[in-house]
Amino acid sequence: MYYVYILKGRVKKEIYIGYSNDLQRRFKEHKHKDPELVYYEAYKSEKDARVRETKLKQHGQTKRRLKERLRHSLT
Numbered sequence: 082m083y084y085v086y087i088l089k090g091r092v093k094k095e096i097y098i099g100y101s102n103d104l105q106r107r108f109k110e111h112k113h114k115d116p117e118l119v120y121y122e123a124y125k126s127e128k129d130a131r132v133r134e135t136k137l138k139q140h141g142q143t144k145r146r147l148k149e150r151l152r153h154s155l156t
Contacts, residue, residue, distance in 0.1 A: 082123050083130035085137065087147075088116035089155060096155065098144075100134040102127070119154045120147070 084104040088097045088111055097116070101107035108118060124130040136143045148155060 082125065083127045084121050084123055085130050085133045086121040087119045087137075087151070088114075089119045091115045091117055098134060098137045100130045120151055 083100060083102050084107075085098070085100045086104060086107070088099075088108070089095070090097075092115055096119070097111070097114075099107065104121060108116065122130075122133065124133070137147065138144070
């Protein structure tokens with residue numbers, strides 16, 4: 082499985098969007114930033130996960146809609 086995920090920093094409150102085939106390992110790699118896992122999506126295809134990650138990172142409207150859905154989780 083491949084995962085598209087959103088992390089939020091506990092201190093700076095910045096969000097990070099990424100994808101990985103090992104969500105636990107990737108989360109541990111971000112530990113120095115003291116992240117909180119806010120959201121993830123699972124995909125069977127790596128290409129589907131990469132396309133979704135790209136859309137979230139580059140398309141303001143897609144990212145904005147997801148932020149609206151997660152507004153209570155991101156605050």
